[in-house]
Amino acid sequence: xxxSVGSLTGGPWIYAVVALSVLLDVFLPVLPSGVLIIxxxxxxxxxxxxxxxQVTHEVPSILALLLSAATAxxxxxxxxxxxAWRGGERLDRAIARSRRLTSAQERLGGALARSSGGxxxxxxxxxxxxxxxxxxxxxxxxRRVREFLPWSALAGxxxxxxSVALGYFGGxxxxxxxxxxxxxxxxxxxxxxxxAFLMRRPAAERAGRPTPGPRRGPGPP
Numbered sequence: 308x309x310x311s312v313g314s315l316t317g318g319p320w321i322y323a324v325v326a327l328s329v330l331l332d333v334f335l336p337v338l339p340s341g342v343l344i345i346x347x348x349x350x351x352x353x354x355x356x357x358x359x360x361q362v363t364h365e366v367p368s369i370l371a372l373l374l375s376a377a378t379a380x381x382x383x384x385x386x387x388x389x390x391a392w393r394g395g396e397r398l399d400r401a402i403a404r405s406r407r408l409t410s411a412q413e414r415l416g417g418a419l420a421r422s423s424g425g426x427x428x429x430x431x432x433x434x435x436x437x438x439x440x441x442x443x444x445x446x447x448x449x450r451r452v453r454e455f456l457p458w459s460a461l462a463g464x465x466x467x468x469x470s471v472a473l474g475y476f477g478g479x480x481x482x483x484x485x486x487x488x489x490x491x492x493x494x495x496x497x498x499x500x501x502x503a504f505l506m507r508r509p510a511a512e513r514a515g516r517p518t519p520g521p522r523r524g525p526g527p528p
Contacts, residue, residue, distance in 0.1 A: 391446025
């Protein structure tokens with residue numbers, strides 16, 4: 308199994324593949340960027356924990372893997388942000404037809420200007436397609452880049468660090484096996500489900516909040 312995992316991730320090309328996948332999944336959320344990172348980190352864990360002579364393939368560097376994934380994440384966010392900023396009639400119509408994009412744009416209107424509001428960008432990075440929604444919404448809302456970029460960088464580092472840590476520690480504890488990769492992927496998907504729930508929760512609470520009835524005046528003495 309160590310040979311099998313190593314053959315998938317051996318060589319410096321893995322950094323370029325990971326970076327390209329992370330860069331493009333803001334436009335194509337179906338790209339398996341998380342799977343690539345976890346698989347490479349699992350191989351790195353196996354390589355660092357194996358005895359000399361057992362590993363015939365070059366294993367990835369954890370630091371290089373983390374940097375390539377985080378940097379590509381921020382660059383992808385900025386590309387989507389700039390495209391949405393410039394806009395265009397076709398993009399405006401597409402956003403108007405999407406309830407998720409419209410809702411995200413409204414919520415981001417003032418959130419990024421608050422010191423704690425940008426945490427939505429970090430949470431969205433873990434949710435399926437959340438990164439795309441937030442990046443496009445920030446651009447169409449014409450939020451300033453200095454309001455969006457720090458949160459995008461924090462989101463990229465947090466997501467990349469979490470993904471790399473899952474693969475690395477999964478490989479350390481369970482060995483270079485498909486079981487380790489599968490468990491790590493389940494943890495990644497669980498974080499994504501939790502992030503999606505947190506993104507929907509404020510809107511659901513507002514929708515389910517009871518409407519206050521008419522205020523009554525003081526009763527008779």
